[in-house]
Amino acid sequence: MNKEGLLYKISEGIQDMCYIWSKEIRSTIKDEGVLIFLILVPLAYPLLYSWIYNNEVVRDVPTAIVDLSHTQTSREFIREFDAGPETKAAYYCNSLDEAKDLIRKQVVHGILYFPSDFEDNLYRGEQSKVSVYTDMSLMLTYKAIYGQAQAIASHINTKIQISKSTTAFTNRDEEITTKPLDFDEVPIFNSTGGYGNAILPGVLILILQQTLLLGIGLSAGTARENNRYQELIPISKHYNGIFRIVFGKSMCYLMIYVVMSAYITLCVPRFFHFTTLVQPWPLFSLMLPFLLAVIFFGMALSCLVRYRENVMLLVVFTSVPLLFMTGISWPLSNMPGYWKSIAMIFPSTWGVRGFLSISSMGGSIEDIQDEIMILWFQAVLYFFITCAVYRYQINHTRKHANEKIMNVRAKAKEAMNRIDS
């Protein structure tokens, strides 16, 4: 075959690519740091997080009751409050101070207070107040106690209205008098309001991105440290072109992470019975550009890494801010514009949003078109940046190598001259 021909170059390139690919896989398994972050963490971490959030909702939030009224209505209120799924009447106190002491001891998270004239007011036809005191160190317990108390108040209110009403003769009359406009509340997605179902999809996708960034960075750092001249790219006949290096390495990561993302997006939610409405085709069309974007993003960044441990210092802390940037916790519509635009740089922002749409809300490809498009755009952009960075590295390596050879040659020449003279 003609050694200058295009065909030869391509076949040589593919062979080199496969060589680099296999070498990268070997180093993934041999290097314990890379092994931890590329294989063990993506396998184990999702399980741990799922376990943490697996109970989804708070049940039986202990509440202190201060009933100074001691009447039928107050006791009915308390009974219903205790029977509610979210709250529990845990302690009965004689004064607010006593109840406050219980909050101090962290045994209750809120107080229900019935003043002594609670029922008198009702019989007098005046408005009666139940005071609810909540410990604001936890939003979920506050919502549970407040929501439950409100629901019971409105239930008892209805009963009182019926008893007062003079025009209601039949059951239907009563319904119409108390609720002329009926309504249905439909929690359309994440219908249990579960915390795990809300937060976990984001965490899962973020685990994919962060471990991939750490793994790529660590392996680049190791390559540099193992190299005699601290270069990222060794001098070898296999490392002769940018594309073969970039493709060879990315193939290795893609291969591992195709399996990991299948495990994380399909198996883990099923192990723990989280909502997963995902369809195969939307999932595939989202995850492929997402993985590619993350891989090339990581490879472009990995050139900055001089020492392997620095990767951890640079990547680990970003996990929490990146999770917030996806809009999973603080709603996107209230995020300041500058953070929204910074968030656009990271693949996780789009990956998480797309995954929420297809997994938690059963969205189709049309629903995540924007996300897919941007992820492909990122993948291409970061690919070219990676190539540019690698090209710089190769030239850098060659220059250094040449300098060293020239040095050796000059020294040899000098020595020869000395011998001659």
Add this chain to the structure above:
Amino acid sequence: MLKRIYHIALRECGIMWKNPIYGFCMVIFPIVIIFFFTSLMSAGVPTDLPCGVVDADNTTTTRAMIRKLDAFQTTKVVSHYQNVNEARNAIQKGDIYAFLYIPEGTTSKLMSGDQPKISFYYSNVTLVAGGNLYKDLKTISTLGSAAVGIKKLLAIGKTNQEISDFLQPIAIDLHQTGNPWSNYNVYLSTTMIPGLLMLFIFLITPYSIGTELKFKRSREWMAMADNNPWLAIAGKILPQTIVFLTIFYGFEFYIYYILGFPHPGGIIPILLIGLLAVLSCQGFGIFIFGLMPSLRMSMSVCSLWSVVSFSVCGATYPAFAMNPFIEGLAFLFPLRHYYMIYQMGILNGFPLTDCWFYIMTLCIFAMLPLFTVKNIKKAMLLYVYIP
């Protein structure tokens, strides 16, 4: 002895000055993080959340209802949809978080006393948005009923006071102690930011000890301390403690005194919690490095530990609602104790004696190096770094 510590500390300052990663991880990134969280949630409570409307009735009554919904602080009616399917698609796309559906004939049924039914749909996929919109949509739906009641009662000559007494015989009087605005900035920034600051301490401590081995300076370092590992570690950690403490106190000063986050507990718990947070994390970092004197292993462990602590600390999802095993495990994470001291001592202003257990545990974290410092000495003198 003090002189030796001083010299080692000076040497450490030189190392920190030369290696830019220290500057980034101890000063620049923490400041960025502090700014990120406090600015991200600076609104405190989410307002104008996008909400949709499917108004198949389209009468003055329903339009007035929608206007009223739009006027709520939390809700903003961004678009009208032709049918429920379209609105559902908009939720799936992420354009809106909830929508109100008013079927055709609602007004006429209302007039004829036929009890029409409207529905509202909300998505809990973003819990904060779903929860807030749910509150508003429920209020507007209840108000719809109330409006009819008010009309009727006015017609038979009731006064306003009587009407409100009839419509709501029992009212809930809510006291949100500590954070009366249910401000999310107060709620989340006070644990997320310290968690990240602690993450940096977690990582930098083993990094600074481990790099001695890596750059083959460990024997020189030990020699400066006369082979006494206690002096060596003390000298090394001291400058970092000072920098981290400055950052931590700066952060606390910023949120409590400039942004005015509630802190009825006063200055003493604020100062104490900062000191404990820094020392316990450094103690933990040294302990882990002593346990496995390899730079990469100790840093991996520390990073995995610190990332899990955000979930396990129980600031967002309460610890008592977790699996009992996880609840017990939470005690191994300094951030959990930090959060408990914060909410009891600072947010609620209870006496510090109430959180003695958590203070004591953080002190134990700070003393953990007692068990492994000998091991560090051995490692420094005998081990060779293998990349």
